[in-house]
Amino acid sequence: MTTPLHLFLDVDGGGWHPAAWRWSRSTPDEVFSPGRLRGFAVTAQAQGLTGLTFEDSPLPDARNPVGHLDAVQRAAFLAGTTEAVGLLPVAATTYSEPFHVAAQIASLDHSSAGRAGWIATTSPAAVARSVDLPVAPDPAGELADVVHAVRSLWDSWEDDAVVRDVATGRYVDRDRLHHVDVDTGRWSVKGPLTVPRSPQGHAVVVVREEDLRHRADRSTADVVLSGDAGARRALGGPLVVLDVEVVLDTDAHAATDRLAALDATAPAPDRGRIRWAGSGQALAAWLTDLTGVVDGVRLHAAVLDEDLRTLLRTTVPALRAARVLRPPLPGATLRSTLGLERPANRYATGPALVTTGGDPR
């Protein structure tokens, strides 16, 4: 059997191209509509994609001049009406409270029955300043510290802490709840979290390669988003997902013409990602060649309304026919879909309940 290529799709605003919303069939209001978001999720799931990612920035940016809704809120909105696709929102580590982030992502993991990921990102100093929080002197170090604190909080409840022992009147076994006592000198977190340990133990932690302090910081990331197809060899540990911006041929226009027209409206900045233009079939052929080279690819559609159609009508069916995609099973956790182990609990006193990559439920 071929190693599967995990396909992710980012759904944010009109698309990756800053001119997307002008070329989109959606009005600015429709870009934010919950129905449109749900439409993307249902289609992506039906087509066997591994996950949806939700990029975010609390401040306006060139990519998406229309705006953004909060990424965790968008992911959570889809949790109850999907059953197989992974949901991976951005939550920045530069200015967020680790306790809040840990609670939000753990809640998403509960309500999606174990399909949550967390794209932990640093954000520009302007963002921290704009929301009135201190700018971290070393954003990559801060990210590693925040991820460590969040993972500790996710372990602060052992899996079987809720005992509901009618005989003694105890709802929880307090010995299976733990203070985490993380102290970085700049901030500290006491714990335990207010949310019980979630189905995956830890949501899948995703970090952009440029946010990693050391290229092979295994304990920080489960998955690294990279713009470089050679990253897998260099990183060794985590799964590598290649970030690709695509522009595809449509019935009416060739990809290169569309890109030129989009750039003429608003030039796209270079985000250090591979940019791929061509037909849906050619994309499928290129992606097929990437199996074994990377573990997955995250596609950013130039104009979601247009490129997604081509993607779903030609690229994805071709990949499925070539058995390159292995669609997640309904009810499977994101970890088990990705072949990642369920983390053992660092505080567990008894034998760990589940230590292999099976579905823990």
Next chain:
Amino acid sequence: MTTPSSGDLRFPDAVVHFGVFFQGVNHSTIWSDPRSGSQMAHSTFVQLVRTAERGLFDAFFLGEGLRLREQRGRIHDLDVVGRPDALTELATLAGLTTHIGLVATQNTTYNDPADLARRLASLDVLSGGRAAWNVVTTDNAWTGENFRRGGHLDHADRYERAERFVRTAQRVWDSWDGERYTPVEVRDGFFDVEFTPTVPRSPQQHPVLFQAGDSPAGRDFATRTADVVFSRHGTDHADALAFADDIRRRTVAAGRPEGDVLVLPGTQIVVADNEAEVEEKARWVLEQQVTPATALSLVGQVWGEDLSHLDPDGPLPAHDPVISVVDGTRGAHRTGADAVALAQRWRAEAEEGKFSLRELVLHHSSERGFAGTASQLADDLTHWVRTGASDGFNITPYLVPSGLDDVVDQLVPALQDRGAYPTEYVGTTLREHLGLRAPLTRR
């Protein structure tokens, strides 16, 4: 209760508004009953919110507490512990419902206004205008140990920070004019924010603002700022009426029309088929809520020591408490009370009524609310809203997730028969359900 004559009814056409308060952490949820489901499972929340929506409830309400309760350094283990993050859970429920309002309790002390305003606005857009924010002020160093800022806020400053926090949030929500965002700049000693929002306005313009806090400062904050007060005055009619009158008076003093702030007390409702069953069921509920272990724990909070070795059916401790003030920082039941005076009063009452320790606690339990047949309750609740004691109720179900079934299946139809409850959702936004005017800053 006496049947009021129509002359007593200041609001003869008023209807009852219902919300459901999923409290999570408390001792009013009977987790030990076989009918009680997981208190964390997503299916639990879905079942409860769907029942409430079927019953045309205005709102589904989540509480918040950002540290697990402890007593004398040990995590309190008798009650439900653990709950999802309110805004995240409500976003999921927004995807599974169409009309019911979604109220997130969020404090103003361990959040940042630009960030929280953005998340609330996102929920408001995703739900099509059904979001609300129950503004609370949680201020203690103990909760603060989970946050960067620690216990940074003096008690006296908390309502001032809350008010500036809400004002900043309102400016974030107001900065979208349908075409562009105006940057928000706030430098007021509490906040130093320069923020350009990215979230558009929802169909109800702003999330509805609830406030929960009972002190004079809290009431003034509510009547200057909020749309709805979530109160504790949901059992005794005279007490509720006095509270609602006070809110009306303060609302007018704040320069707003009299009925501009709705009052929705939290309460519990026990429905049964006849008088004998009502009595029996209410007693059962109370005894399940105040178990022997819970009674000992509550008395232990007042005495400031571990009393779990005592016999709950025996007398109260003969000695005085080892503390002078009931510890207010750790989720204690009677926060801030004079421990010795309270203990002496309790001992005197127990002696006079010949109460055991547990009977005394049952006697003082605050979880009473309403008990009756559907028809009695319908009369009672209609009387409450038509005399102006409240605008409705935020019901804490004593069983989760099935505890709202009899309210929806029996009480709601009885209220509808009396013309005191809507028969359909008239609008789609929470603001419409509650009959609220435009947000304060958009009038």
